[in-house]
Amino acid sequence: MEFIFRNPHAILEVMGSSDDGVTYHWACEWRGTFDLRRIGVDRDSLKPGDKVIVTGLPGRNLEDHQLLIKAIERTTDGQKWSGDSK
Secondary structure (H helix, E strand, C coil), X not given: CEEECCCCCCEEEEEEECCCCCEEEEEXXXXXXXXXXXXXXXXXXXXXXXXXXXXXXXXXXXXXXXXXXXXXXXXXXXXXXXXXXX
């Protein structure tokens, strides 16, 4: 996993498995740094090796493996972030 904390949109790159066990690289686009800081996310919130569950909206072409992030949960400690958090 790689977390790129930048404007205009932060990027989270993760590896995810499909139901049939195939692993894919996903590029997940999140909000900008100002919005992320408002919900408690900074450049140190996610680190390489963190296990996360990402939910969001896939891009138009599913084969591109791109996603617009709606929420993230870090599974090691249950920390959650979403657009609804304050």
